[in-house]
Amino acid sequence: MGTGWTRRELMRGSAVALFAGFMGPWGISRRARAAERFRAVHLSDFHWGYRGPWNRHPEASLRAVLERVRGLSPRPDLMLVTGDLIQATPESSQRRERFQQVKSLLDSLAIPWVAVPGEHDTFGDGGAMFEELIGPRYYHRTVGPIHIFGLDNVSRGPLLEPRQVSWFRREIQALSRDSIILVLTHAPLFSLFIPWNWYTYNGTAIYHIMRPYAAKQFLFGHIHQACDREYEGMNRSGLPTAWPLPEPGPLVRLEPWPQGATHPEMGLGFRVLDWQGGRFEEPLVYLEPPVVQEVTP
Amino acid sequence: MMRSWAMWPLLVLLFWPLHPSPRKPVPAPLPPPPTVQEGARLYHRACLSCHGPRGNGEAFVLMPNGQAAPRLDQLQGTAKTVPHLMQVIGEGRGLMPAWRTVMTPREIQSLALYVASLNPASPAWHGWAGHPRHSTPASFR
Numbered sequence: 001m002g003t004g005w006t007r008r009e010l011m012r013g014s015a016v017a018l019f020a021g022f023m024g025p026w027g028i029s030r031r032a033r034a035a036e037r038f039r040a041v042h043l044s045d046f047h048w049g050y051r052g053p054w055n056r057h058p059e060a061s062l063r064a065v066l067e068r069v070r071g072l073s074p075r076p077d078l079m080l081v082t083g084d085l086i087q088a089t090p091e092s093s094q095r096r097e098r099f100q101q102v103k104s105l106l107d108s109l110a111i112p113w114v115a116v117p118g119e120h121d122t123f124g125d126g127g128a129m130f131e132e133l134i135g136p137r138y139y140h141r142t143v144g145p146i147h148i149f150g151l152d153n154v155s156r157g158p159l160l161e162p163r164q165v166s167w168f169r170r171e172i173q174a175l176s177r178d179s180i181i182l183v184l185t186h187a188p189l190f191s192l193f194i195p196w197n198w199y200t201y202n203g204t205a206i207y208h209i210m211r212p213y214a215a216k217q218f219l220f221g222h223i224h225q226a227c228d229r230e231y232e233g234m235n236r237s238g239l240p241t242a243w244p245l246p247e248p249g250p251l252v253r254l255e256p257w258p259q260g261a262t263h264p265e266m267g268l269g270f271r272v273l274d275w276q277g278g279r280f281e282e283p284l285v286y287l288e289p290p291v292v293q294e295v296t297p
Numbered sequence: 298m299m300r301s302w303a304m305w306p307l308l309v310l311l312f313w314p315l316h317p318s319p320r321k322p323v324p325a326p327l328p329p330p331p332t333v334q335e336g337a338r339l340y341h342r343a344c345l346s347c348h349g350p351r352g353n354g355e356a357f358v359l360m361p362n363g364q365a366a367p368r369l370d371q372l373q374g375t376a377k378t379v380p381h382l383m384q385v386i387g388e389g390r391g392l393m394p395a396w397r398t399v400m401t402p403r404e405i406q407s408l409a410l411y412v413a414s415l416n417p418a419s420p421a422w423h424g425w426a427g428h429p430r431h432s433t434p435a436s437f438r
Contacts, residue, residue, distance in 0.1 A: 120361045195346050196358050202399045254357060
């Protein structure tokens with residue numbers, strides 16, 4: 001997805017795949033896997049094109065985050081974007097322009113990237129332009145030792161179409177039980193807070209399919225804050241680059257905090273995923289840490 | 298010898314009730330009928346965030362275009378009839394998804410019953426008085 005795959009990276013990826021092919025089913029023995037390293041960056045919720053008090057310069061915030069990503073050492077092998085790349089707009093020409101700008105910015109890092117749609121990305125056309133400019137709404141990619149599944153749980157409502165669930169089941173069942181699997185969605189697959197639409201109506205179908213697989217993780221966005229939740233495996237949210245949202249709790253309308261003049265980047269950032277020694281390390285990188293700490297639902 | 302032959306009819310009569318009789322086909326149990334209670338549960342899970350806990354449009358989240366979903370407690374005319382509500386819930390409308398992709402026809406009926414009940418003067422619905430299919434919109438059959 002994106003045109004971030006340079007020839008060198010493509011060759012490196014092919015070499016890894018060839019090497020993996022010679023090492024046995026789905027690549028690599030357990031011991032070899034423990035010695036492998038893989039670094040990804042989890043980005044989310046850019047809302048490119050937003051104008052208002054929640055972030056007076058969302059473009060500047062995204063650029064600041066991407067600069068931090070560019071400076072990471074070792075360099076990430078992949079960027080994962082969990083939706084809401086743009087702010088929803090009914091104007092299709094404006095939508096196209098926003099997608100193209102975000103794509104060009106992500107491509108400029110020369111790091112391969114994949115994305116899933118958020119409800120802002122699919123507003124107005126059900127995700128048609130996302131598919132045209134960014135990539136398919138749901139897909140399976142293999143990068144190094146990791147199987148990455150992107151799913152769309154927003155474009156047809158807060159749910160996964162049965163067709164998509166069937167496709168996912170077929171793809172997963174073709175993998176060996178010791179595969180390392182990352183599942184990307186925009187909204188959480190579990191019911192984090194239904195009154196704010198922080199859930200997927202039939203998300204349990206995915207957890208059920210994934211049960212036999214131990215090395216798995218579910219990454220999502222949408223909630224604009226850090227959240228680690230053990231539910232049928234680890235579920236982790238990415239940090240937003242646009243604006244932070246409050247913790248769920250009191251039954252009030254969901255409203256972001258107005259951006260403070262003195263702390264414009266509070267709560268914004270990204271997550272690093274380091275696969276090392278057979279497990280993930282996933283530190284958060286804030287442009288500025290939030291006042292309210294991580295959600296503990 | 299004669300006496301053992303005489304025993305046979307007696308034995309047959311004795312064990313005849315245990316003889317397996319041809320089974321009558323057992324009709325499949327009817328699914329439980331849709332209920333307002335089930336509709337309320339589904340409303341909480343699928344509708345509350347956008348239409349508000351009382352269906353009066355006091356939503357907890359706005360749609361991506363910044364607008365609230367319409368209120369459901371002041372529906373007029375046929376809009377508040379159960380068959381019409383089933384049609385809208387099942388097929389979706391505007392930004393509302395087509396819930397038939399993940400809900401059964403019975404669940405959609407329950408949900409329609411609940412939404413109809415939010416309207417004080419909603420007409421009585423007798424869909425289950427006769428055969429349930431008689432009042433099921435064509436698209437759900």
